[in-house]
Amino acid sequence: MTEKTRQNTSSYTYEQAGVSIEAGNALVKAIGPLVKATARAGADSEIGGFGGFFDPKAAGYADPLLVAANDGVGTKLKLAIDHDRHDTVGIDLVAMCVNDLIVQGAEPLFFLDYFATGKLENGVAERVIAGIAAGCTEAGCALIGGETAEMPGMYAAGDYDLAGFCVGAVERGEQLTGDRVTPGQVLLGIASSGVHSNGYSLVRRLAKDKMWQLDAPAPFDESCALIDALIEPTRIYVKSLLPLIRSGRIAALAHITGGGLLENIPRVMPAGAHARVDAGAWDQPGLMGFLQDQGNIAAAEMARTFNCGIGMVLVLDEADADSVLADLKAAGETALRIGAVVEGQRGCTVTGGAGCWNRSQAWDAQHLA
Structure with a gap:
């Protein structure tokens, strides 16, 4: 590399590329109390680690089958984004997952979310995650983790997407599969x-x-x-x-x-x-x-x-x-x-x-x- 090339080379940072580590850390700190409020037997709802633990035995299960579901909110998000209605789409996210679990006889135990956007706006993200926490509280499941992805160039300004993942449990033999359905019911x-x-x-x-x-x-x-x-x-x-x-x-x-x-x-x-x-x-x-x-x-x-x-x-x-x-x-x-x-x-x-x-x-x- 020539001396001229060295002089013209600036030092790049992640933030210059559109990703703010500080904003992400601030969001994690802000949502900590929301997550902790969803704690239930089997989960301590602490965040910050590489994964979340859940103990089905502590939740009262002897021989559980685990049931998993994932879903999103679809283009309802676009209405929320366009009209500044971010506070309840997190409830939608939880509802779509936990309602799919309950129809199989499973109690929702824990939930994880995925929030993706082009540029992290903590005011919006906090409102969305507060809704997720409210949904988890309503469903009786713990919010034990999630992922916030800031991806410049992937989304239009102000847009974001959501995905949810929930795991529930039902005692073996008590699951609902439709095999008990008969004419006359x-x-x-x-x-x-x-x-x-x-x-x-x-x-x-x-x-x-x-x-x-x-x-x-x-x-x-x-x-x-x-x-x-x-x-x-x-x-x-x-x-x-x-x-x-x-x-x-x-x-x-x-x-x-x-x-x-x-x-x-x-x-x-x-x-x-x-x-x-x-x-x-x-x-x-x-x-x-x-x-x-x-x-x-x-x-x-x-x-x-x-x-x-x-x-x-x-x-x-x-x-x-x-x-x-x-x-x-x-x-x-x-x-x-x-x-x-x-x-x-x-x-x-x-x-x-x-x-x-x-x-x-x-x-x-x-x-x-």
Whole structure:
């Protein structure tokens, strides 16, 4: 190397390349109390090490099967980013994972998150992670670690992405697999809290094409802004369902996520069992009717895209239906009978007249898995 080359060579730093180690350290320090607040039996919820430990025996399990799930929030994040609604998407992240565990009979034990962005803005990151911690507390699982990735050039300014990973446990022999589902059983539905975290690519397309004023009062509920109705976090069903599962009264559960009612209920139907859902059994929420009306969405498309007001479906014996409904009401859930399991090809049929934003729709759609 010549003397001239040496003189023209400056000393590079990681921060000049767009990554701030100090900002990352500051975030870890800031979220420490949030993480510690999620501690539970089996986890100390300390962060800063290379991994997190969990002791299933300390959590009370004798012979557990471990169940794992991972998920994201999808393009709902774009609505949150564009409208400065960062405080609850962390709840969505946790909900999508823990609700997938509870339907298998598993208690969520610990959670890890992945937060990726082009430039770390600690104010935003703290709000997101605070939501994750709140979701973990609501689900009863410990936030034992995570990863914050600052990756210049990978994301547009202000954008970020989230992924969540959760591990739960169920005592061997008590897992829910659908093998206890038989014709003659009933279907109960638990109300959703909104769109949850699926179908937002369609929601955002409608918002753009129909030029919605998202900060204006919602047409179906003037007490809240339309953006707040759309960003309402996914309901977490763990604490209301876990006692019912452990009581032995639940044959199967279906989390109504992407694919809606038509795609998710058949996932817990064994061969020879067919789910019949009466959409006239519940009033379609105003938000769902608004989406259907704005997009002129066919009833079958609604039933395979959105939860249509039902976030969780329970399958159980007729003899247990009244007691389970009473227990769900006591736990703060809105639940009702929505159908039955009949003999037939494995699948799900949704039928009936249902009020959709003050108008009647004829539902007649079928999915055969």
